[in-house]
Amino acid sequence: MSPEIVPPMRRICEQCGRTDVWDEDTHNWVIAEEEGKRKVGDRHCIHEWDINGQYNPVTGETEPEG
Structure with a gap:
């Protein structure tokens, strides 16, 4: 399975x-x-949105090449 980018669907100003x-x-x-x-x-x-370095938009597992 290749990784998928999942953007945030909601953001709140801190x-x-x-x-x-x-x-x-x-x-x-x-x-x-x-x-x-x-x-x-x-x-x-x-606005200072609550989306920061803790949010990980990458899901799924990466397969090693080769």
Whole structure:
């Protein structure tokens, strides 16, 4: 099985709580809605997303060459 890249589907700003989800139709991040309200956070925040070095987008096992 070859490795597969799996991008994150949700991100949350660690500063203001803004939450975005990945929209497959538009291939873009959109603001998430929870209980009918958009999780916009602070419009003046320079967002620091919770996707960091701990997130590993590679799944599956790599096969040795040869």
